[in-house]
Amino acid sequence: MEPVLRNGVALVEEITSWLRLPAEELDARVIGEEAHRVLLDVAALNAAAAAGDQEAFRLQQLLLARIYDLFMKIPDEPTAEGSVVVNGVLTALERATIAAEDAAVDWAVVDAAPTTPAEYLSWLKQSARGHRVFKHPYYMKFIRNHATAAHLRKYVIQESVVDGRFDDLLALMQVGTAGPAKMEIANNFWDEMGNGRPDEVHTTLFNQLYDVFDITPQELEDSLTATALLSGNLAVLLCRYRRFYPEAVGFLGMTEWLVPDRFVQVVGAWERLGLPEVGIVYHRLHITVDSQHAAGWFHNIVSPSAGSAYMRRGIARGTLWRLNSSARYLDERLAEVADLITAGT
Ligand SMILES: [Fe+2]
Numbered sequence: 001m002e003p004v005l006r007n008g009v010a011l012v013e014e015i016t017s018w019l020r021l022p023a024e025e026l027d028a029r030v031i032g033e034e035a036h037r038v039l040l041d042v043a044a045l046n047a048a049a050a051a052g053d054q055e056a057f058r059l060q061q062l063l064l065a066r067i068y069d070l071f072m073k074i075p076d077e078p079t080a081e082g083s084v085v086v087n088g089v090l091t092a093l094e095r096a097t098i099a100a101e102d103a104a105v106d107w108a109v110v111d112a113a114p115t116t117p118a119e120y121l122s123w124l125k126q127s128a129r130g131h132r133v134f135k136h137p138y139y140m141k142f143i144r145n146h147a148t149a150a151h152l153r154k155y156v157i158q159e160s161v162v163d164g165r166f167d168d169l170l171a172l173m174q175v176g177t178a179g180p181a182k183m184e185i186a187n188n189f190w191d192e193m194g195n196g197r198p199d200e201v202h203t204t205l206f207n208q209l210y211d212v213f214d215i216t217p218q219e220l221e222d223s224l225t226a227t228a229l230l231s232g233n234l235a236v237l238l239c240r241y242r243r244f245y246p247e248a249v250g251f252l253g254m255t256e257w258l259v260p261d262r263f264v265q266v267v268g269a270w271e272r273l274g275l276p277e278v279g280i281v282y283h284r285l286h287i288t289v290d291s292q293h294a295a296g297w298f299h300n301i302v303s304p305s306a307g308s309a310y311m312r313r314g315i316a317r318g319t320l321w322r323l324n325s326s327a328r329y330l331d332e333r334l335a336e337v338a339d340l341i342t343a344g345t
C-alpha cells in the first residue's frame with residue numbers, strides 16, 4: 001500500500017528544525033519508532049510528488065535544498081550534518097529526485113549514441129539544439145522583448161541557486177579527477193575567482209544584482225519555486241558524489257554551453273530598460289567567458305573521456321537531466337507571464 005501524506009508542511013518544518021541540532025543529540029532523540037515514522041512520512045511525500053502533486057514536489061525540493069545547505073554553507077553553530085536520521089531522509093529524497101529525472105530520459109536515444117569521441121560530442125550538441133529548451137521563448141521572446149525591471153529581479157532570484165555558487169560546484173566535482181580534466185576544471189575555477197582579482201570573482205559580480213534589486217537572503221529562499229529549487233539540487237547532487245562524476249560533466253558542461261545565447265537576451269533587456277551598468281557585468285562577461293568554458297570543457301573533459309561507455313552514458317544522462325529540468329523551469333517561468341506575451345511577438 002502507498003504511504004499517505006498527512007501534512008507535508010509540518011513534516012518539512014519538523015525536519016528543518018532538526019537540522020539546527022548537533023547530530024549526536026538528534027540521533028539520540030529520534031530513534032526506533034520515531035525514526036521509522038519520519039521515513040514513512042518522507043516516503044509519502046515522495047510518492048505524492050511522483051504522482052504529480054505540485055505542492056508535495058515543492059516541499060520535497062525545499063527540504064532537499066535545506067539539507068544540502070548543511071554541506072554547502074559553513075555554519076556558525078553546531079548542525080545535524082552527519083546525523084543518521086538526516087542521512088536517511090536525504091537518501092530517500094535523492095532517490096526520488098533521481099527516479100523522476102531518469103523517468104524523463106529517452107534511454108533508447110542514449111543507448112544509440114555514437115561511440116567515437118568526435119561523433120559523440122557532435123551528437124551531444126545536436127541533442128541540445130534539437131531540444132525544446134534550446135532558444136526557449138522565455139529568453140528569446142519574454143526576456144528580450146517584454147521583461148520589466150521587476151521581472152528581471154524575480155529572474156535573478158530564481159537563477160541564484162546555480163549562478164550564485166558555481167565556484168563551489170566546480171570545487172566539489174573536481175575531487176578525484178586528474179590530467180587534462182583537472183586542469184580544465186582548475187582553469188574554469190580560476191576564472192570564477194576573477195583570475196585572482198577579488199572584485200572580479202563571479203559570485204561577487206552576481207551578488208551585485210542583489211544590491212541593485214535590494215534582495216535579501218531570506219527573500220531568496222522564500223521566493224524560490226519548485227523547479228528553481230530542483231535545478232540547484234540537481235547541481236549539488238551530481239557534483240557532490242563521485243559516482244555521479246560523468247553526470248556532473250554533462251550537467252555543468254551543458255549549463256555553460258547554454259549560457260551565452262541566453263545572456264545575450266538578458267543584456268538586451270537590461271539595456272532596453274536602462275538599468276544600472278553595475279548589475280549587468282556578470283551577464284555581459286559570461287556571454288564570452290562561458291562560450292570559452294563550454295569549448296574547453298568539451299575539448300578537455302568530454303572528448304578525452306568519451307572512449308569509455310560508462311562515461312558516455314553518464315555524460316549523456318547528466319546532459320539530458322540539464323536540458324529537461326531547464327525546460328521545465330523555463331516553462332514554469334513563462335507560464336507566470338504568459339498573459340504578457342501575444343503569439344508571434
Ligand atoms: Fe562564471
Ligand SMILES: [Fe+2]
Pocket residue numbers: 256289290293
Ligand atoms: Fe563558466
